[in-house]
Amino acid sequence: EDQVTQSPEALRLQEGESSSLNCSYTVSGLRGLFWYRQDPGKGPEFLFTLYSAGEEKEKERLKATLTKKESFLHITAPKPEDSATYLCAVQGTTDSWGKFQFGAGTQVVVTP
Amino acid sequence: ETGVTQTPRHLVMGMTNKKSLKCEQHLGHNAMYWYKQSAKKPLELMFVYNFKEQTENNSVPSRFSPECPNSSHLFLHLHTLQPEDSALYLCASSPRLAGVSGGELFFGEGSRLTVL
Numbered sequence: 001e002d003q004v005t006q007s008p009e010a011l012r013l014q015e016g017e018s019s020s021l022n023c024s025y026t027v028s029g030l031r032g033l034f035w036y037r038q039d040p041g042k043g044p045e046f047l048f049t050l051y052s053a054g055e056e057k058e059k060e061r062l063k064a065t066l067t068k069k070e071s072f073l074h075i076t077a078p079k080p081e082d083s084a085t086y087l088c089a090v091q092g093t094t095d096s097w098g099k100f101q102f103g104a105g106t107q108v109v110v111t112p
Numbered sequence: 113e114t115g116v117t118q119t120p121r122h123l124v125m126g127m128t129n130k131k132s133l134k135c136e137q138h139l140g141h142n143a144m145y146w147y148k149q150s151a152k153k154p155l156e157l158m159f160v161y162n163f164k165e166q167t168e169n170n171s172v173p174s175r176f177s178p179e180c181p182n183s184s185h186l187f188l189h190l191h192t193l194q195p196e197d198s199a200l201y202l203c204a205s206s207p208r209l210a211g212v213s214g215g216e217l218f219f220g221e222g223s224r225l226t227v228l
Contacts, residue, residue, distance in 0.1 A: 004154070009152075031211055032211055032215045034215040034216075036217075041221065042219075042221050042222075043116070043202050043204070043219025043220050043221050043222055044155070044202075044217070044219050045219070046215070046216040046217065046218070049214055049215040049216070087155065089155075089215070091210070091211045091215065095211070096160075096167065096168055097167075097209035097210070097211050097212050098143060098145070098160040098162065098167060098168060098206075098209035098210050098211065099157060099160065099168055099170075099210075099211075100155075100157065100210060100211075100215070100217075101154070102154040102155040102156075103154055104152060104153060104154045105154075
């Protein structure tokens with residue numbers, strides 16, 4: 001069964017203080033790894049899809065990277081508006097289409 | 113008009129009540145999903161529908177009964193719930209089954225359910 005572990009559970013950053021979030025996964029074969037952002041009281045919002053080790057995707061201050069066992073979400077020079085819970089999910093090659101395994105998320109707070 | 117709309121946003125019900133959650137998507141998508149989100153726990157997939165047909169039931173208790181009359185509407189009928197069913201219920205949609213072409217799910221804002 002697919003497993004996804006995110007760390008740390010919570011992260012408090014000063015504005016401008018770069019950091020990384022970790023998503024470790026166990027799947028029989030990776031079909032895709034997905035990052036989402038969730039603001040309080042809202043549904044998750046899609047950020048990135050990564051398919052193979054070595055792949056990188058960027059969006060504004062966020063950069064996602066992928067290895068064979070984990071993914072990192074790097075936040076460069078964060079701003080208060082980057083405060084959110086970041087969710088990681090995987091789909092393995094033996095999973096049904098439409099089925100993801102989500103991690104519990106990392107709650108990020110960026111203070112001015 | 114937001115892409116995925118869920119009603120009601122908040123619901124309080126007793127264990128003997130019957131209620132329904134509604135989800136409507138205005139994106140022209142063919143796949144729809146129900147997820148359960150409890151505090152500090154991963155999002156938990158409940159049901160998947162593709163072109164109105166159920167393709168996934170993730171061992172969900174029968175007190176949760178989904179209904180998908182067309183590709184734009186999804187309901188979750190609730191009856192004889194337990195206090196541990198209190199959670200945020202999220203509806204999502206995607207153009208095709210997630211993973212077939214990309215992994216983007218479009219989520220609604222959720223229905224916060226409290227079972228007394």
